[in-house]
Amino acid sequence: MxxxxxxxxxxxxxxxxxxxxxxxxxxxxxxxxxxxxxxxxxxxxxxxxxxxxxxxxxxxxxxxxxxxxxxxxxxxxxxxxSNAGKILQTRIVEIPVYYNDPWTHETLMRFRDRHQDPQSTDLEYAARINGYDSVDAFIEAHSASPWFVSMVGFVAGLPFMFQMVTQDKQIEVPKYLSPRTDSPRQTVGHGGCFGCIYSVKGAGGYQMFGITPVPIYDPQQTIRHLQSSMVFFRAGDIVRFKAIDREEYDQTLEAVENGQYTLRTRPFTFDLVAYQADPDDYKTQVTEALYVD
Known part of the structure; x- marks a missing residue:
């Protein structure tokens, strides 16, 4: 504390x-x-x-x-x-992300007049101010470490995520100088120290890095993984982003629409004391737990 x-x-x-x-x-x-x-x-x-x-x-x-x-x-x-409050029974979730996709790219280009660096894309700007030599290196850093969902809200189903790395490795990017009037649904964004996934299409000020084919909010509850709750995320979830290409994006989107897609999730006991003792080792444990069959 x-x-x-x-x-x-x-x-x-x-x-x-x-x-x-x-x-x-x-x-x-x-x-x-x-x-x-x-x-x-x-x-x-x-x-x-x-x-x-x-x-x-x-x-x-x-x-x-x-x-x-x-x-x-x-x-x-x-x-x-007591320390019992530092143990959390939660789950790890894999979220596929198509980074540098054409839809968020088209959107961000329409709003360069509201951006700190109109000559760069959001990814190029974020990579540069965080000290990465390339967009690919930045994407690797963004997806290599898990994220902790610390809050769900602002709009229905939107998760705020805090990356599980030491403070010196935190990705930090300011929001747009003034908000956009448009953000594609399921955009993976970042503002300040927080990552997010836009659950619905609409206004927004976070930098846009990519898009996921997996819906996280469904008021009709027709999507397979949202039938028990219209909102997928809850505080305490741990997210691991998986970089995908256009082909895998299209395949995943088709599977979602056909009701055949299953989100990879695993139960997990998160121990705050153990994490703080060795964050790098603990994030390895998180990743290994996600891919245990």
Whole structure:
């Protein structure tokens, strides 16, 4: 956990916001996760909703049932959670990505006037400012290490992902100077230290690196891997990107449309303490667990 006191503030009469940390880290996420899980387990009358984010959480409550100060005091008692809060039963998911695809490329070229470097593509810009010699080297870095889903939201089903590497290896890219009015559905993007997958077509400001043929949001729930839930991702998922070419993209898309595609997923027990002790070794364990049959 970062050496920082949790900052609490009330939003109107019905919301309590807790800022665990000013910056994103897996320690901050797990602190918020442990506290919100403990709060849910108490089933406190008057709490209407609990929303976990990257390094914060928000509680919606009925002040006629539980007074704001009483709620605040009860939340504060949960700050010091045991190491049990640092173990997470989750899953690893492989997401195929067609990097430098024609659809995001066509879109980003329409919006160069909103970009920091109009003479470069998003991938070229991201590679350069992160110190990579080529786009291929940048794509290798983007797909070589797993990503941790720290939040799902903003629009329905969109995952925010934090790469599981040491801080000096974090990919960081600013958002567009002003948002685009268009982003293809299932675009793999990046803004700040966060990766994402655009679950729907629409406005956006993240740099666009590629596109996945695999839907992650389906309100009709007709897609095979979305029949139990219209939203695929949940906080705590671990994602491994797999670079694919146009041929594999088309084959995967056809399999999805025919109901024959199966996402590669594996159950996994994530141990924050073990990860922090040796991030490089732990990401190897994650990758090996994904490909064990």
């Amino acid at each position: 970062d050496n920082q006191a949790i900052r609490y503030s009330f939003g109107g009469d019905e919301h309590l916001f807790a800022e665990v940390s000013e910056s994103m880290s897996l320690s901050a996420f797990f602190q918020g996760l442990a506290m919100t899980n403990a709060l849910k387990a108490q089933e406190i009358d008057g709490i209407l909703d609990i929303c976990l984010a990257n390094a914060s959480f928000q509680i919606r409550f009925n002040p006629d049932i539980i007074a704001p100060d009483e709620l605040l005091n009860r939340v504060k008692t949960l700050e010091n959670q």
